[in-house]
Amino acid sequence: MSAKQRTGGASGPSHESEFVQRRRAGASTFEEQLWTELDGIPDPHIPVSLVEMAMVYDVTADDGHVDVEMSFPCMGCPAYDMIKNDVRSCLRVVDGVDSVDVDVVWDPVWSKDMLTEPVREKMRNSGISL
Amino acid sequence: MSEWPAAAVDYVQAITDTKLVLGHRYAQWSLAGPSLEDDIGGSSAAQEEVGHVRQLFRKLESQGRDGDWLRGDRDPEEFANASCLDAIDGDWTEYMATIAPVDRAAWYMLDAVDRDDMDGMITKMGEDEYFHLEYHDARLETLADESPEKLRSTLAETLPSALALIGPENLDDDADPLVDAGFTSQSVEGIRERFVDHYRDLFADTDVSLEDVDWDAPDADAWDETRRRVGGGGIRKEDLVQIRGERNAEFAIE
Numbered sequence: 001m002s003a004k005q006r007t008g009g010a011s012g013p014s015h016e017s018e019f020v021q022r023r024r025a026g027a028s029t030f031e032e033q034l035w036t037e038l039d040g041i042p043d044p045h046i047p048v049s050l051v052e053m054a055m056v057y058d059v060t061a062d063d064g065h066v067d068v069e070m071s072f073p074c075m076g077c078p079a080y081d082m083i084k085n086d087v088r089s090c091l092r093v094v095d096g097v098d099s100v101d102v103d104v105v106w107d108p109v110w111s112k113d114m115l116t117e118p119v120r121e122k123m124r125n126s127g128i129s130l
Numbered sequence: 131m132s133e134w135p136a137a138a139v140d141y142v143q144a145i146t147d148t149k150l151v152l153g154h155r156y157a158q159w160s161l162a163g164p165s166l167e168d169d170i171g172g173s174s175a176a177q178e179e180v181g182h183v184r185q186l187f188r189k190l191e192s193q194g195r196d197g198d199w200l201r202g203d204r205d206p207e208e209f210a211n212a213s214c215l216d217a218i219d220g221d222w223t224e225y226m227a228t229i230a231p232v233d234r235a236a237w238y239m240l241d242a243v244d245r246d247d248m249d250g251m252i253t254k255m256g257e258d259e260y261f262h263l264e265y266h267d268a269r270l271e272t273l274a275d276e277s278p279e280k281l282r283s284t285l286a287e288t289l290p291s292a293l294a295l296i297g298p299e300n301l302d303d304d305a306d307p308l309v310d311a312g313f314t315s316q317s318v319e320g321i322r323e324r325f326v327d328h329y330r331d332l333f334a335d336t337d338v339s340l341e342d343v344d345w346d347a348p349d350a351d352a353w354d355e356t357r358r359r360v361g362g363g364g365i366r367k368e369d370l371v372q373i374r375g376e377r378n379a380e381f382a383i384e
Contacts, residue, residue: 075254076181106185107250109257 017054017114027059034059034066034091041086044079047126050087054114057105064098066091071110080104137355138313139193141239144210144358146186146200148236148295151211151365152229153179154372155218159225168222171265175233178258185251202374206364212236213359214291217366220284223277227284230266231329235292237263238324244315267332274336281338289329289340290347294359296321298350 016024024035038059039051050056050070058069068087072080088100112130115123120130134142156176163169187200196203212232218225237259240252273281301307301318308314316324326345333340348360371377 074178074181075185075258076177076179078177080181080184104185104188105250106254109250109254 016051017116017119019108019114020051020054020056023056023058028061030096031059031061034061034094034097037090037094038068038087041083041090044082046123046128048119048122050083052115052119052122054110055083056087061097064096066097066100068100068102069105070102071105073110075106134193135307135311135313137307138311139190139195140210140356140358141308141313142186142190142193142243143195144295145236145239146183146190147209147211148215148232149179149186150183150373151209151215151369152232152236153177153183154369155215155225155229159218159222162222162225164222168269175258175262175265178262182255182258185255189248189251202370206366206370207357207362209364210357210359211365212291212295213361213363214288215365216363221280223273223280224284226266226269226273227281228288230263230270231285231288231292231325232295233259233262233266234328235295235321235325238321239296242314242316242321245313270332271336274333274338278337282340282342285329285338285340286342286344290344291359292325293322293345294348294353296325297355297358298348298353299346300350 024032027035035051035056038056039049041050042048043050043053043055046053053073055072056068056070058067060067068091070084070087072083077083084102084104087102091097091100115130123130153176156172156179160169160172160176163172187195187197190200191197199208212235214228215232218228237256240255243252270281297318299319299322303309303317303319306314306317306319309317330340352360354360365373375382
């Protein structure tokens with residue numbers, strides 16, 4: 001099962017919060033491809049993708065190097081390193097990507113307000129109250 | 131990131147080391163609580179404190195502190211944790227009366243930091259600390275009914291230790307170098323006042339007397355400004371083995 005299948009498919013615009021849409025709006029065609037790849041990485045705790053969880057804040061590509069800015073709902077997330085590794089592993093295999101840096105940022109602070117109603121519904125269906 | 135004043139690096143180091151040892155104390159006591167709720171609360175707090183430490187280490191590394199040194203490759207005397215966390219040998223009441231004031235003191239110190247590049251991180255930590263401190267106060271109030279004498283005698287030791295972590299009262303708005311440097315927006319004197327007022331109010335209508343507490347501690351002349359304590363001492367070797375993760379090193383993710 002692919003990561004995309006595990007998260008129930010790529011998040012279309014209706015699964016992206018306004019915050020993610022704003023961050024994604026200025027993406028180049030290649031950066032848009034990278035966003036789509038990242039949208040296939042599942043949150044290890046919840047059946048939604050990292051993009052749907054609004055954990056990916058920014059993706060910039062420059063001459064084969066990719067910088068990803070991301071945040072976490074929980075600062076003490078036990079999957080912190082694993083998720084960062086997932087992001088690096090996911091993008092490193094994309095044609096045109098030579099290196100990936102992942103920077104964890106806390107501005108803006110992640111909040112539940114960043115989740116769309118379809119994502120909330122997915123979470124509720126999995127027994128997670130919001 | 132711009133360079134911090136040396137005193138600011140020491141200040142954040144003391145907060146970080148306190149949180150590091152605090153996280154271990156939470157974990158060590160997380161199955162020893164009088165109820166499952168206490169165990170769950172302690173386990174969550176342990177995870178959050180270690181999460182805070184992970185981010186604070188990044189900040190300290192950006193200021194030149196060595197990562198291996200931060201993660202435990204140093205002697206106990208090089209840790210700048212609040213002194214009352216060096217060892218907690220008593221019972222649950224003594225444990226709670228030790229961790230609660232220290233967690234609050236460390237939060238007040240962090241909350242005083244006034245830097246745009248740390249604002250989001252500190253806000254996020256504050257979301258966690260809100261629940262830690264609410265829980266502590268609720269628990270201290272029940273313990274004030276159940277074992278006021280033990281609470282009184284422990285707080286007489288731990289409140290001055292937490293005050294030493296914050297710093298001596300002579301560091302007021304005119305004398306605090308971190309306020310002068312624009313690193314903090316509240317002086318040590320102001321943080322102390324906030325801290326003291328909180329505990330005086332919390333125990334005002336209880337059977338716990340705080341008359342024995344040395345509210346003037348620490349003596350500025352005896353205060354170690356790097357370790358933010360009075361006197362020597364430090365965590366035990368066994369604590370250091372746990373902090374370093376020596377016994378489980380083979381399972382580390384590289």
